[in-house]
Amino acid sequence: MGVMVSQGDPRLAVIGRRLARVARVVPVMSSKGGVGKTLLSCLLALALSERGARVGLLDLDVTNPTAHVVLGADLSKFPEEDRGVVPPLIGGVKFMSVAYYSGENPLPLRGWEIDNVVREVLAVTIWGDLDFLVIDTPPGIGDEVLDVLSYFPKHEPLVVATPSPLTVASVRRLLKLLTEAVKGELIRVVENMARDDSDIIADLAKKFHVGFLGKVRFDEGVDRAVGDIDALRRSRMYKDVSMIAEKLL
């Protein structure tokens, strides 16, 4: 009987354990920037939590985190430690972001460094019991998005689209990628910043045989509510997102 040897990254080995008591993982995605991924992730997490679900929110837009700005999170102290890092409760949601550590400084990173951040955060964050883990992701199809697809054993992508030609081109590419990797019934599309009753996005969802959860209307006032959870909860966008949350529950 000889000696066997193995070497590698221990962080990947523990991710399964960290997510063991997380019932559903919902990455909010869109290859297009500025379609409302971050705002929608935050409002969705708040709306799910208001309905009694235990919710975590993870900002994986590593080189440009902004979810803390939406939530008005306090970056002046680090999250508590308890055999890992415990995401602070903000508006009832367990919120984790690299911004706790980078502050408002630039965080320019090469792809393999982004991958390292994702591994580190997934390995040390203690989510505990969650009904939903909502994940905000960056635009493009780079390391963060590939990591979400590779490291989470199961997930239900929520694709955000707006009815502009540039968004539709980007979302089509993303849906092609996602439908290869995830069962169609676990993928859902939301139309954001809807201004009229165009069916472009609903039709796109149908074409790819994925779910369509409805429209979130353009809400002129929502930008002014950014940073203030109570004001966000009073916004019209929150009302629309709450309907989406209902359908997810």
Add this chain to the structure above:
Amino acid sequence: MGVMVSQGDPRLAVIGRRLARVARVVPVMSSKGGVGKTLLSCLLALALSERGARVGLLDLDVTNPTAHVVLGADLSKFPEEDRGVVPPLIGGVKFMSVAYYSGENPLPLRGWEIDNVVREVLAVTIWGDLDFLVIDTPPGIGDEVLDVLSYFPKHEPLVVATPSPLTVASVRRLLKLLTEAVKGELIRVVENMARDDSDIIADLAKKFHVGFLGKVRFDEGVDRAVGDIDALRRSRMYKDVSMIAEKLL
């Protein structure tokens, strides 16, 4: 006299030669997505060219290229070869994009692969004599943006911002990074999708001691002009961008 040895990537060695006859390099940047980088890059290239400048446009949003959609570029044939790859002329602009090769398929790439694409494209594209090379970049601060800062011996970033709180947070981080690397007088900020006469963006530029080139107003009709260069040239956004072009000349 012994033997000396060197090994490495030949592509980096030739980039200087490829850009030798390019007078000015203008990367259009913003850590925030959806602020109009792509539309502005395209319109700026068209407006500069209309004013008699010799202009190239390079889409470096590698995993989500969309400039070809704005320009209505034909992806059905590869660019011509002549001791390298010759960017096709579109609306008077020499246009290069990875989309000629990926088509409308998804192009999910890890960071070091994105870096490889940037090196390859810079090494083989024959720009010839140019007064301006405009570069469209992705959101975030990842490989594409770091490559622009590292591989171009000189460049004059054009930072696009909209007056929303999430954009301002992102742009502040980018300006911090850029002002460390580039002389303040070579950095310029443009406000896009302006709707009123707020001074947030102009003030931000002042605070960082960089230039402010003015506002591009929100133009409801511009999305319908996407894909049609003549229609784009008739848009109100094009008029506003033309004023920016004048100031750059």
Add this chain to the structure above:
Amino acid sequence: MGAARVVHEWALAEAIADYVFKSAPSAKRVRVTVRLGELQAVDEGILKFALREIMKSEGIACEVVLKREDCVLKCRRCGHEWLLKEVEFGEEVREAIHFVPEVVHSYLKCPKCGSRDFEVIKGRGVWVEEVSWE
């Protein structure tokens, strides 16, 4: 950092333990060599203690060998190489880097050319160099 039972090093010890369990699912005696990069500044005593506790609770005899690795940085723009030892950080910054080593890019620039486009070429964080069992 902090008291042994609560700090986040415990989570890293669990990661190493899970790695060992996956590599050698039925082994009762293992030896694990872990490389600890200077950048993350993991507390060796706590990590060792936590790892032994976890292994003991699973009924496994585990020999733990920790190896420190100095941190070397290299600029991608100008090629300059330097040592983390030459850099001075405040307590808050060191703590931030302890949790997510990559945030070093938020607080450090190449001392020669000022670029933040540098790489940690050695000495980042926790890596299993060897698990051996019979």
Add this chain to the structure above:
Amino acid sequence: MGAARVVHEWALAEAIADYVFKSAPSAKRVRVTVRLGELQAVDEGILKFALREIMKSEGIACEVVLKREDCVLKCRRCGHEWLLKEVEFGEEVREAIHFVPEVVHSYLKCPKCGSRDFEVIKGRGVWVEEVSWE
């Protein structure tokens, strides 16, 4: 591909030449070994011809050694490794990959798990393995 004087291999030859000039600015006799990855499918004859022409025009005697490298792919999701030889592409796709090898991610998935998150671990494109001079 196409006629020797016009194809894009010429640009890659110029890159290699510039690399040699920078490595050995005053050498009059050099030897360059270039590794050519199977994925990019560079035309060896044209590359060699172009490189010799460029070197001759600079008055340098250059010995060119080209080495083919097979292309190996590895899935990051499931770990599966496979060879490019086992894959069949149409002419258009091969041509696209010839220009920008990374677009292979637009046309290929892991044959085992279907993921596009795979790596070209060997045999991508053009790499200078050695320039030597005295």
